Each structure stands twice: as structure tokens, then as C-alpha cells.
Amino acid sequence: xxxxxxxxxxxxxxxxxxxxxxxxxxxxxxxxxxxxxxxxxxxxxxxxxxxxxxxxxxxxxxxxxxxxxxxxxxxxxxxxxxxxxxxxxxxxxxxxxxxxxxxxxxxxxxxxxxxx
Amino acid sequence: xxxxxxxxxxxxxxxxxxxxxxxxxxxxxxxxxxxxxxxxxxxxxxxxxxxxxxxxxxxxxxxxxxxxxxxxxxxxxxxxxxxxxxxxxxxxxxxxxxxxxxxxxxxxxxxxxxxx
Numbered sequence: 001x002x003x004x005x006x007x008x009x010x011x012x013x014x015x016x017x018x019x020x021x022x023x024x025x026x027x028x029x030x031x032x033x034x035x036x037x038x039x040x041x042x043x044x045x046x047x048x049x050x051x052x053x054x055x056x057x058x059x060x061x062x063x064x065x066x067x068x069x070x071x072x073x074x075x076x077x078x079x080x081x082x083x084x085x086x087x088x089x090x091x092x093x094x095x096x097x098x099x100x101x102x103x104x105x106x107x108x109x110x111x112x113x114x115x116x
Numbered sequence: 117x118x119x120x121x122x123x124x125x126x127x128x129x130x131x132x133x134x135x136x137x138x139x140x141x142x143x144x145x146x147x148x149x150x151x152x153x154x155x156x157x158x159x160x161x162x163x164x165x166x167x168x169x170x171x172x173x174x175x176x177x178x179x180x181x182x183x184x185x186x187x188x189x190x191x192x193x194x195x196x197x198x199x200x201x202x203x204x205x206x207x208x209x210x211x212x213x214x215x216x217x218x219x220x221x222x223x224x225x226x227x228x229x230x231x232x
Contacts, residue, residue, distance in 0.1 A: 004158075036223075043120075043206055043223040044159070089158050093219070102149070102210055102219045103172055106158030 002027045006090050006107035013114050019077040021110045023064075023090035026071065031092040033057075033066055033073040034104070038087045047075075047088070080114045087111050120209050120224035128230045129197050137192040137227045139207030147171075147212055148190040149221060150182060153204040165190055166212070194229075202231045 007022040025031065032051045036044040048057030053068035062077045073090060090107040121140045129135050141148050147166045151159035161174035165184035179195040188209070194201055205228075208221035 043225040044208075045223070046220065049220070091158075102147070102212070102221060103161045103164065103174070104149075104151075104159070104208075104221060105161070108158045109156075 002031070002092060002094055002105040004090050004092055004105055004107035006088075006110050009109075010111035010113060013080055013112070015082055015114055015116050016079045017114075019075070019080045019084075019112070021075040021088055021090075021112070023073045023075065023107060024071050025073065025090070025092050027092055027094055027105075029095060030068075031094050033064070034091040034093070035062070035064055035073070035075050036089045036091060036106075038089065038109070040086070044089065080112070082114045082116055085112055085114045120207060120222055122205075122207050122224040122227050124227060125225070126228045126230075128232060131197055131199060131231055133197050134193065134195045135197060135229060137194075137205050137207075137229070139190045139192070139209075139224060141188045141190070141207075141209030142222050145209035145211045145222070146188050147210045148184055148188065149208045149210070150190070150192045151206040151208065152176070152201075153206055153226070154200075155203070159206055162192070197231045199231050202229060204228050 003026045034049045035047040037047045048059040050057040050066035056065045064075045087109045089109045091104045123138045149164040150162040153159040163173040164171050168184045181193045184190045204226040206226045208223045210221045
């Protein structure tokens with residue numbers, strides 16, 4: 001079945017440091033890939049997405065590229081801020097099985113803490 | 117545009133009891149998905165409702181059941197609560213690609229259930 005593996009955390013960085021959170025996946029066909037962010041006490045917010053190989057999703061300075069050859073979707077940001085402290089989830093959605101069934105499969109999450 | 121709302125925010129139940137959680141979908145969305153997020157884990161898909169019918173189910177026992185109403189709001193019911201049911205329950209709404217939507221899921225803030 002589908003699965004998502006994220007790098008183990010937590011990750012602690014100083015402000016303005018470079019961020020990479022690794023994500024690899026296993027899925028049949030050509031899934032869509034997502035990064036969600038969860039701030040303390042809140043639900044999930046979509047950060048960025050990519051729907052086909054070599055697509056690059058980007059938002060708020062974060063980027064991730066859909067690499068089909070390595071089945072990866074690593075999240076990067078060139079200069080993190082204290083406000084980026086949150087839990088980050090990589091997820092996939094299988095595009096098999098019709099247009100209305102949109103189950104998301106999530107990784108275990110990576111806690112990011114950014115210090116001033 | 118009103119986002120996804122969930123109620124209650126928190127609740128505490130005793131093992132063996134039954135609980136009902138509620139979700140109002142985002143305006144224009146006709147599909148609702150439910151996820152269980154245990155502490156320190158990624159969300160796990162419970163089921164999805166589309167046009168008032170269950171449309172896909174994850175690896176959860178039958179004591180997890182749901183409903184979707186004509187206004188697309190939804191309920192998650194859990195019978196015979198167990199300690200391991202303690203989690204954050206997330207609801208997400210979407211509009212299928214086949215209906216002119218993007219199939220992207222927008223999450224509510226969640227209901228924190230504690231079973232003692």
C-alpha cells in the first residue's frame with residue numbers, strides 16, 4: 001500500500017539557517033504530493049503541492065520538487081524564521097480509483113524549532 | 117468564505133461510552149474526510165463521505181461510523197470507546213475534480229478526544 005517516510009526529528013535551527021526535511025514515498029501510479037504544516041493547537045494547513053514528476057511546489061519561501069526517479073519530495077527553505085516553528089507533514093494522494101476518492105497518506109511529521 | 121469548522125473543541129469520555137463529533141464543510145465543498153491523529157503521529161485516514169455515502173474507508177473497525185447530511189456537514193461516531201481512541205480528530209472538506217473542484221483537502225482545527 002501507499003506509505004510516506006519522513007526524516008526523523010526534531011529539527012532545531014537558528015534563525016536564517018537553511019532547512020531541509022527529507023520525504024520519500026511508496027505508491028502505485030503517479031500520486032500527488034503535499035507538504036502540510038501544523039502550528040501548535042491548530043489543524044493542518046496546506047503549505048505546497050506538486051501533481052506530476054519534476055513539478056516544483058513553492059509557498060512562503062518553502063520549496064519541494066517531485067522527484068519520481070528517487071520517489072522523493074524534500075522540503076527546503078533558504079532562511080528560516082522563528083515563526084516557521086511547527087510540525088511539518090509530507091503526504092501523498094493516490095490518483096487511482098476515480099475522481100472523488102481523495103485519501104491522503106501522511107508521514108509521521110517532523111517537529112521544527114527555530115531559535116532567534 | 118467560511119472555512120471548515122469542528123465541534124466540540126475538546127471532550128473527555130470514559131472507556132465504553134459513545135461519542136459524536138461534528139464537522140461543517142467549507143462553502144462549496146461536498147466531500148468530507150475524517151482523520152485520526154494520535155499524539156506525535158501523522159493523521160490516519162478513517163473514511164470519506166461524498167453525496168451522503170461512505171466513499172472509501174481506512175483500516176478502522178466498524179465502531180467508527182459516520183454520516184453526511186444534505187448540507188454536506190458530517191458526523192463521526194465512535195462506539196465502545198477505548199483508551200487508544202484518545203487522539204485529535206480532524207475533518208477535511210474538498211470538492212472532487214470531476215465536479216469542477218481541485219480535490220484539495222482543507223482541514224478544520226480538530227476535536228481533541230480524551231478517553232479515560
